[in-house]
Amino acid sequence: MIEPTPVEVRGLTFRYRRRQPPVLTDIHHRFEPATVTAITGPSGGGKSTLLYLIGLLLAPEQGDVVVGGIPAATGSDRDRSQMRSRTMGFVFQDAMLDPSRTVLANVMEGAVYTGMPADRRQSRARELLQELGIDHRAEHRPGEISGGQAQRVALCRALVKSPPVILADEPTGNLDTDAADLVWNILDQQARAGCTVIVATHDRARAIACTAHLDLADTA
Numbered sequence: 243m244i245e246p247t248p249v250e251v252r253g254l255t256f257r258y259r260r261r262q263p264p265v266l267t268d269i270h271h272r273f274e275p276a277t278v279t280a281i282t283g284p285s286g287g288g289k290s291t292l293l294y295l296i297g298l299l300l301a302p303e304q305g306d307v308v309v310g311g312i313p314a315a316t317g318s319d320r321d322r323s324q325m326r327s328r329t330m331g332f333v334f335q336d337a338m339l340d341p342s343r344t345v346l347a348n349v350m351e352g353a354v355y356t357g358m359p360a361d362r363r364q365s366r367a368r369e370l371l372q373e374l375g376i377d378h379r380a381e382h383r384p385g386e387i388s389g390g391q392a393q394r395v396a397l398c399r400a401l402v403k404s405p406p407v408i409l410a411d412e413p414t415g416n417l418d419t420d421a422a423d424l425v426w427n428i429l430d431q432q433a434r435a436g437c438t439v440i441v442a443t444h445d446r447a448r449a450i451a452c453t454a455h456l457d458l459a460d461t462a
């Protein structure tokens with residue numbers, strides 16, 4: 243069973259460099275469980291940055307991220323890292339797999355801090371690789387697979403611990419239509435199971451098909 247975990251951003255403002263204008267200014271939004279929310283906006287508009295802030299990988303200059311009713315800013319770094327590892331699965335725009343480990347080990351790594359036993363992690367990892375049509379690459383290293391395959395491996399790594407919140411940054415950017423359909427179906431399935439799914443995407447048609455939207459062009 244997935245614990246319904248809304249994610250709320252309250253007044254988020256962020257800049258990478260002090261003297262530069264903010265990348266994001268006063269962003270408010272509530273991301274609901276059992277919903278896929280598309281984050282859209284121009285290239286360089288701050289979609290990835292917002293996902294990093296929601297994923298507690300960056301700290302905002304102002305504002306806060308509230309995950310399942312718990313404000314992230316009030317806790318310690320350790321609290322935030324526990325919040326992240328317990329509740330969030332993150333699919334990075336460029337996969338970010340560990341090049342020294344096999345595809346299977348990369349996927350299993352996604353649940354390493356959850357207390358899930360290794361045999362369960364392995365069987366779940368294999369199941370997901372099969373669902374995404376890349377189980378035949380399980381023993382390969384990331385350098386030996388295609389960019390689109392790496393993206394699907396990154397999705398498997400995010401899903402292996404069955405997180406209540408899934409953050410996916412352009413998860414279908416390198417995929418053909420069939421593989422993209424598969425990924426969007428899996429994200430929909432996760433939402434139907436109760437997950438809060440947040441996807442940054444350039445794909446206008448897919449974004450329109452999502453049940454909820456946050457367009458950063460509207461907030462600029």
Ligand SMILES: Nc1ncnc2c1ncn2[C@@H]1O[C@H](COP(=O)(O)OP(=O)(O)OP(=O)(O)O)[C@@H](O)[C@H]1O
Pocket residue numbers: 258259265283284285286287288289290291292335
């Ligand atoms: N590490 C960084 N240091 C400084 N500036 C950065 C850094 N990362 C991103 N930026 C800048 O912040 C802005 C927002 O970048 P971000 O990657 O969030 O945009 P995006 O909407 O995800 O773009 P894309 O659609 O191209 O992926 C851009 O102007 C970018 O150049």
Ligand SMILES: [Mg+2]
Pocket residue numbers: 289290291335411442
């Ligand atoms: Mg981006």
